[in-house]
Amino acid sequence: MTADNGVAFYQSPLLAHAGVPHGFSTRIGGISDGPFTSLNLGNPNGAPVQDDVSKIDRNYQLLAAATGLGDRRLCRTHQVHGCGLSVVSSTLTFDNSEKADALLTADRGAMLSIRVADCVPVLLATGDGQTVAAVHAGWRGVIANAVGVAVGAIRQRVGQDVRILAAIGPSISTASFEVGPEVADAFARTFGPLAHVVYPPGATKPHVDLRTALWLQLMELGIAEDAVDTNDRCTVRDVDEFFSHRRDNGVTGRMAAVIGVK
Numbered sequence: 001m002t003a004d005n006g007v008a009f010y011q012s013p014l015l016a017h018a019g020v021p022h023g024f025s026t027r028i029g030g031i032s033d034g035p036f037t038s039l040n041l042g043n044p045n046g047a048p049v050q051d052d053v054s055k056i057d058r059n060y061q062l063l064a065a066a067t068g069l070g071d072r073r074l075c076r077t078h079q080v081h082g083c084g085l086s087v088v089s090s091t092l093t094f095d096n097s098e099k100a101d102a103l104l105t106a107d108r109g110a111m112l113s114i115r116v117a118d119c120v121p122v123l124l125a126t127g128d129g130q131t132v133a134a135v136h137a138g139w140r141g142v143i144a145n146a147v148g149v150a151v152g153a154i155r156q157r158v159g160q161d162v163r164i165l166a167a168i169g170p171s172i173s174t175a176s177f178e179v180g181p182e183v184a185d186a187f188a189r190t191f192g193p194l195a196h197v198v199y200p201p202g203a204t205k206p207h208v209d210l211r212t213a214l215w216l217q218l219m220e221l222g223i224a225e226d227a228v229d230t231n232d233r234c235t236v237r238d239v240d241e242f243f244s245h246r247r248d249n250g251v252t253g254r255m256a257a258v259i260g261v262k
Contacts, residue, residue, distance in 0.1 A: 012167030
């Protein structure tokens with residue numbers, strides 16, 4: 001969908017129906033230029049070209065306004081491709097300092113954000129929308145079960161029987177995610193015969209299906225099948241919509257998945 005301010009983003013039908021403010025950003029509707037055109041929400045680590053931080057901050061403001069989170073404070077972490085989780089309370093503000101790949105909150109003043117440029121963003125919410133989480137899951141995060149850590153943290157705080165909604169956002173697709181044998185082996189060890197390691201026609205190296213692997217993890221965690229939704233967008237393939245670290249050889253921007261308490 002496209003907001004009045006020109007920001008284009010995706011929403012989960014499940015989370016939207018539950019009234020949870022959220023969004024999966026695209027690259028459309030911001031003020032950055034060059035390789036970061038235009039809704040860039042983060043700089044590439046170690047790349048020779050960097051976006052102006054003031055433009056990134058303004059892009060976040062535009063996304064927050066578009067998703068109904070304009071009155072919330074931005075909470076984000078230093079993502080490290082692991083399974084660490086930060087709990088955000090009304091007395092804490094995270095801004096790229098704490099190392100973690102998931103955030104959780106019940107604070108109505110917070111907007112949780114995780115950044116991606118091929119990895120999978122996962123947004124979680126209790127059925128009543130009063131506790132939410134955002135998870136960054138690349139292949140290392142999937143193997144480390146980052147989404148399981150987040151689900152466990154929600155259950156520990158709210159109750160083991162709480163209904164949890166999960167939205168798997170746009171990411172690199174199986175067709176575009178060629179991996180080395182060490183990654184394929186890690187998935188085989190973790191998932192066994194359901195590893196979702198495939199060889200597309202003509203491929204000489206294995207490919208991994210991250211979104212299906214995450215769906216499987218959510219099923220194993222006891223999340224109801226009708227409480228999970230996903231999508232078919234590919235950050236590598238859909239050039240006009242998304243930044244892609246792999247496609248653009250590291251010189252590219254970042255999307256974000258944002259969520260707040262109902």
